[in-house]
Every structure is written in C-alpha cells, then in structure tokens.
Amino acid sequence: MxxxxxxxxxxxxxxxxxxxxxxxxxxxxxxxxxxxxxxxxxxxxxxxxxxxxxxxxxxxxxxxxxxxxxxxxxxxxxxxxxxxxxxxxxxxxxxxxxxxxxxxxxxxxxxxxxxxxxxxxxxxxxxxxxxxxxxxxxxxxxxxxxxxxxxxxxxxxxxxxxxxxxxxxxxxxxxxxxxxxxVQIETRIAHIDRLNLIGEMAASLGHEVRNPMTTVRGYLQLFQKKDEFKAFKSQLDTMVEELDRANLIISEFLSLAKNKVVELKYDNLNNTIYTLYPLLQAEAFRLGHDFQMDLNEIPLINYDDREIRQLIHNLVRNGIEAMKTRGTLKIKTYIEDEKVVLSIQDTGTGIAKDIQESIGIPFRTTKDNGIGIGLSVCYRIAQRHEAELDFVTGSNGTKFFIRFKNKQLA
Ligand SMILES: Nc1ncnc2c1ncn2[C@@H]1O[C@H](COP(=O)(O)OP(=O)(O)OP(=O)(O)O)[C@@H](O)[C@H]1O
Ligand SMILES: [Mg+2]
Structure with missing residues (x-):
C-alpha cells in the first residue's frame, strides 16, 4: 500500500x-x-x-x-x-x-x-x-x-x-x-618562488662571470700602458669602459641574490627621503617634471638605509622615464592598516600589459637603454624587508606602494 x-x-x-x-x-x-x-x-x-x-x-x-x-x-x-x-x-x-x-x-x-x-x-x-x-x-x-x-x-x-x-x-x-x-596565497607563493630562483641564479652566475672579466680587464690595463698598443688607445679605453658597465650590471644583478645580508636599523623613513630629496627633485626638474613630497608622521621602522635608497631611486627613475610629457612625480609616506606605507606615483603612460604579467622577472624592458632589472631589485629589497610591494597602473599613471610591517603599530 x-x-x-x-x-x-x-x-x-x-x-x-x-x-x-x-x-x-x-x-x-x-x-x-x-x-x-x-x-x-x-x-x-x-x-x-x-x-x-x-x-x-x-x-x-x-x-x-x-x-x-x-x-x-x-x-x-x-x-x-x-x-x-x-x-x-x-x-x-x-x-x-x-x-x-x-x-x-x-x-x-x-x-x-x-x-x-x-x-x-x-x-x-x-x-x-x-x-x-x-x-x-x-x-x-x-x-x-x-x-x-x-x-x-x-x-x-x-x-x-x-x-x-x-x-x-x-x-x-x-x-x-x-x-x-x-588562490591568493598560491599567487603570492608563486611570485616568491620566482624571486628565489632568480636570486639563486644571480648569486652563482654573477660570480662566475665576474672572475674572467677581472682577468680581461687586468690585461687591457696592461696593454693601455704599452707603447706598442698606442695606436689602439681609444679602442682599449672603450673596452675597459664597456667592461665596467657590464660589471655594474652584474653588481645590480647580484643584489638580487637571496642570501644578501641587509643591515637593518630602526630609523624614520622620512629621514632617508629628505636626504634623497634634492637629488630626486633635480632629476625630475631636469626633465621638466614637477616633484611633490608629502611626508606624514610615521613610527620608526627597521630598514637598511642603502637598500631603501636604491628602491626609491629605481622607482622614481621609472616614474620619471614613464612621463613622456610634463608630469608630476609624488612621494608620500603615511600609515594605513597598521603599516607604514611609502607610495611613489607618476602621471606617466602606465605599465604595459605584458610587463605587468611578468613583473619582477629581470631583463623585461620596454626601453631602448633599459636593462630591465630595476623592478626586480625593488621586489627583492622589499622581500628582504618583509615588506609588500605592489602597484596600481592605468593610462593616467602608476602608483607603487611599499608596505612595511610595523611592530609598534601591530
Ligand atoms: N612607473 C612606470 N610606468 C610605466 N612603466 C613602468 C614603470 N615602472 C616600470 N615600468 C615598465 O617596467 C619595465 C621594467 O622596469 P625596470 O625598472 O625593471 O627596468 P627598466 O626601467 O626598463 O631598466 P633599468 O634596469 O634600467 O631600470 C620598464 O621597461 C617599463 O616598461
Ligand atoms: Mg627602471
């Protein structure tokens, strides 16, 4: 039933x-x-x-x-x-x-x-x-x-x-x-893995290439002094100069090395920016751009002054280079979500889509004279400081953010 x-x-x-x-x-x-x-x-x-x-x-x-x-x-x-x-x-x-x-x-x-x-x-x-x-x-x-x-x-x-x-x-x-x-964590890990791999490559490759270069440079200097090579003086000078440029590039690349030692000291980030100010402003003015600084009260953070100078310098230079017509470069420090934030903003062309996708990988450049290493170095420096580096970009310009952890605020 x-x-x-x-x-x-x-x-x-x-x-x-x-x-x-x-x-x-x-x-x-x-x-x-x-x-x-x-x-x-x-x-x-x-x-x-x-x-x-x-x-x-x-x-x-x-x-x-x-x-x-x-x-x-x-x-x-x-x-x-x-x-x-x-x-x-x-x-x-x-x-x-x-x-x-x-x-x-x-x-x-x-x-x-x-x-x-x-x-x-x-x-x-x-x-x-x-x-x-x-x-x-x-x-x-x-x-x-x-x-x-x-x-x-x-x-x-x-x-x-x-x-x-x-x-x-x-x-x-x-x-x-x-x-x-x-998914968000996996994306972050993939980026860190990529940086670590680059760092390891940088350390071993840099040393391997540098040693033979030192030998070549030594011989070239010897030849520069010899009478029988007088006719080739300008060529020898150029060779030494080119080697020095290559060495400089390798030095930058080496700074990507994972195990590079940082000298962290408690200081106010604004002090570092103040000391760089005349240099950065002169560079912006030289190319006809405005330069603005908006430094707010922030607590001391633990950072390597030399490295952060390099990071600021690389980002400012990128910003200035991205402004094809008269624009404004702005550096700001402030506190957000218990973190000390440094932002560097330009009114340039924005970051090309394919570069955005591979950001942090060395030797990706859209510039005729660029090496494509500035941003990789910045990512590595941020990583060594346990800081987050990210950006927003569009046709009106680009803004990079570096967010430092802060023990006093956390
Ligand atoms: N603020 C920015 N605005 C627009 N594009 C940018 C900006 N910063 C970086 N880029 C893009 O990212 C690329 C990589 O930058 P990165 O600083 O690593 O190398 P680069 O500036 O080309 O050379 P260099 O090694 O001399 O710094 C640049 O070639 C450029 O296309
Ligand atoms: Mg650059």
Missing part, C-alpha cells in the same frame, strides 16, 4: 531533495577546485549555486581589493553591461554589498525602493533597470577574519531568503572564502 503522505511531508521531502542536490553541488565545487584549479569557472559555479540556494534570479561574486579598499565583480549571473559597469568597483557604504562591508555582516534588503541604503542614490535606478528589486549580500571572510569578497544574490520582486536557505548559503560562503584565500 502506498504510504500516506501529508502536504508537510511532501514539502519536507522536496526540501530534503533540494538540500541534497545543493550539497552535491557544494561538494562538486570543492572537488573541482582541488582537481582542476580553474578559478574563473569555479567563481561562476559559486554564483550559480548561490542563486539556486537563495531562490534568487541573479547574483554576483566580488573580490576585495586591499589596495583600493573596494569590491570588484569577478563573476556574475544574469546581469548586463550597465549594471556591471556601474558596480564594477564598490566602496564601503555603497549599495547593499558596500553596506555589508561596512557593517561586517550580511545585509538583506527585501525591497530596495523602501531602503535608506538605496533611496536617493544613483544605485537605485541602476538596480531597478537591471530588474533587481531585492538583494542579499553576504561578506566572505578568511579564517583569520580578513575580508576577501562578497557573495550577493538578487530578486526580480520584493522578497528575502528564508533561514534554511541562509544556513546553506553560509556553507557556500565559507567554501568560497577558503577558495579565494587559497
């Missing part, structure tokens, strides 16, 4: 089936991540899962960009260009995701036309034009409590997800945050 099924049983049964299928989906997401590692497809799959779980019509996932303190859409389902353009970068407080970022918790808006977060803001029309009348935004936090992204879903009509849906969404959010964090 057929068992008697009440309406409640049926809904429970349906619910269980739905939950089972969602669980399978979540499981699929984690195994796919382990096996295939295709980040972009996985992000799209996470959005799909979020839309299904919350019974929504559309959705998107944003990744938090620490450099600009903003959320950026990296995958979506069901949105068109005007919405994606408008919300491509969201800062704290703006729209539901910005509110969730500010409040550090999930924000649910059942009807955006009634919500103070949207009323009288440009976001309202953009949302309504996209058919999004209701929205939930769930922040994604790493296990250390660092914001890594935001998972939002949207509805065509005023509505809200129920508590069971939200519990499942939380499982997905945990998984998504782990995935994003792991």
């Amino acid at each position: 057929e068992p008697f099924i009440t309406k409640k049983c049926l809904t429970n049964k349906n619910r269980l089936e739905i939950e089972l299928s969602i669980m399978k989906r979540l499981h699929h997401i984690s195994t796919r991540f382990i096996c295939e590692n295709n980040f972009q497809d996985l992000l799209a799959e996470i959005v799909e899962a979020a839309v299904i779980i919350t019974n929504a019509n559309m959705g998107n996932i944003q990744i938090y960009d620490e450099r600009s303190s903003s959320l950026q859409i990296v995958a979506h389902s069901g949105f068109k260009k005007p919405f994606l353009d408008f919300f491509s970068t969201v800062h704290t407080g703006q729209a539901a995701c910005g509110a969730a970022m500010k409040l550090k918790e999930r924000v649910i808006i059942e009807d955006i036309t009634q919500s103070p977060i949207f009323i009288n803001t440009p976001s309202l029309d953009v949302m309504l034009d996209a058919g999004a009348w209701a929205v939930q935004s769930t922040p994604l936090y790493s296990r250390q409590g660092r914001l890594v992204g935001m998972l939002s879903t949207h509805y065509h009509t005023p509505s809200r997800p129920n508590d069971q849906d939200l519990q499942l969404l939380d499982v997905l959010a945990r998984q998504s945050a782990d995935i994003i964090e792991r």
Whole structure:
C-alpha cells in the first residue's frame, strides 16, 4: 500500500531533495577546485549555486581589493553591461554589498525602493533597470577574519531568503572564502618562488662571470700602458669602459641574490627621503617634471638605509622615464592598516600589459637603454624587508606602494 503522505511531508521531502542536490553541488565545487584549479569557472559555479540556494534570479561574486579598499565583480549571473559597469568597483557604504562591508555582516534588503541604503542614490535606478528589486549580500571572510569578497544574490520582486536557505548559503560562503584565500596565497607563493630562483641564479652566475672579466680587464690595463698598443688607445679605453658597465650590471644583478645580508636599523623613513630629496627633485626638474613630497608622521621602522635608497631611486627613475610629457612625480609616506606605507606615483603612460604579467622577472624592458632589472631589485629589497610591494597602473599613471610591517603599530 502506498504510504500516506501529508502536504508537510511532501514539502519536507522536496526540501530534503533540494538540500541534497545543493550539497552535491557544494561538494562538486570543492572537488573541482582541488582537481582542476580553474578559478574563473569555479567563481561562476559559486554564483550559480548561490542563486539556486537563495531562490534568487541573479547574483554576483566580488573580490576585495586591499589596495583600493573596494569590491570588484569577478563573476556574475544574469546581469548586463550597465549594471556591471556601474558596480564594477564598490566602496564601503555603497549599495547593499558596500553596506555589508561596512557593517561586517550580511545585509538583506527585501525591497530596495523602501531602503535608506538605496533611496536617493544613483544605485537605485541602476538596480531597478537591471530588474533587481531585492538583494542579499553576504561578506566572505578568511579564517583569520580578513575580508576577501562578497557573495550577493538578487530578486526580480520584493522578497528575502528564508533561514534554511541562509544556513546553506553560509556553507557556500565559507567554501568560497577558503577558495579565494587559497588562490591568493598560491599567487603570492608563486611570485616568491620566482624571486628565489632568480636570486639563486644571480648569486652563482654573477660570480662566475665576474672572475674572467677581472682577468680581461687586468690585461687591457696592461696593454693601455704599452707603447706598442698606442695606436689602439681609444679602442682599449672603450673596452675597459664597456667592461665596467657590464660589471655594474652584474653588481645590480647580484643584489638580487637571496642570501644578501641587509643591515637593518630602526630609523624614520622620512629621514632617508629628505636626504634623497634634492637629488630626486633635480632629476625630475631636469626633465621638466614637477616633484611633490608629502611626508606624514610615521613610527620608526627597521630598514637598511642603502637598500631603501636604491628602491626609491629605481622607482622614481621609472616614474620619471614613464612621463613622456610634463608630469608630476609624488612621494608620500603615511600609515594605513597598521603599516607604514611609502607610495611613489607618476602621471606617466602606465605599465604595459605584458610587463605587468611578468613583473619582477629581470631583463623585461620596454626601453631602448633599459636593462630591465630595476623592478626586480625593488621586489627583492622589499622581500628582504618583509615588506609588500605592489602597484596600481592605468593610462593616467602608476602608483607603487611599499608596505612595511610595523611592530609598534601591530
Ligand atoms: N612607473 C612606470 N610606468 C610605466 N612603466 C613602468 C614603470 N615602472 C616600470 N615600468 C615598465 O617596467 C619595465 C621594467 O622596469 P625596470 O625598472 O625593471 O627596468 P627598466 O626601467 O626598463 O631598466 P633599468 O634596469 O634600467 O631600470 C620598464 O621597461 C617599463 O616598461
Ligand atoms: Mg627602471
């Protein structure tokens, strides 16, 4: 005999089936991540899962960009260009995701036309034009409590997800945050590995090449003094000069060596910049550019003065060289997120796309007279100081940031 099924049983049964299928989906997401590692497809799959779980019509996932303190859409389902353009970068407080970022918790808006977060803001029309009348935004936090992204879903009509849906969404959010964090760590490790390899190469290759060069230079100097080679004096002089230039390049390359010793001392970074100021300003003025310095109060940090001078010099020189017409070079120091930050900004052409992708690898240059080693040296110096070096670049210029850890502030 057929068992008697009440309406409640049926809904429970349906619910269980739905939950089972969602669980399978979540499981699929984690195994796919382990096996295939295709980040972009996985992000799209996470959005799909979020839309299904919350019974929504559309959705998107944003990744938090620490450099600009903003959320950026990296995958979506069901949105068109005007919405994606408008919300491509969201800062704290703006729209539901910005509110969730500010409040550090999930924000649910059942009807955006009634919500103070949207009323009288440009976001309202953009949302309504996209058919999004209701929205939930769930922040994604790493296990250390660092914001890594935001998972939002949207509805065509005023509505809200129920508590069971939200519990499942939380499982997905945990998984998504782990995935994003792991990819971010892997990217960082790959960069460090690349730098270490270069460092080892630098140390061994530099020494090997230098020794024979010293012998050649010695003989050339000997010949310079001999009467029988007088006719070749200018050629011999050029040969010595060229060898010296090659030696200089090798010295720079050697400074990439992993085991180079740094002499760390507690000092104020502003002092180092003040002493470099006349030199940097003269260099900028010589090429017709403006030079600005904005040094704010910062605590002492542990650094090698000589190395940081070299880093500043390399970055300033790159900035000046990138400004093809009259521009401004700006050096700033300040505190952000308990770190001492030094930024060097130019109004130049921006870093070419292919260089951006291989940043830190030596001998990549777009300049006729460039060696392509300045930035590699900077990355290595930052690494030796346990500092982070990153940049934002675009057609209006480039800004490099060096973020030093600070024991006093931490
Ligand atoms: N501020 C910047 N603006 C635009 N492009 C930049 C900037 N800094 C670096 N680049 C790009 O990165 C490349 C590598 O820079 P890097 O300093 O390593 O070498 P380089 O300047 O070419 O030569 P050098 O070894 O003499 O410094 C440059 O050739 C340039 O294309
Ligand atoms: Mg350079």
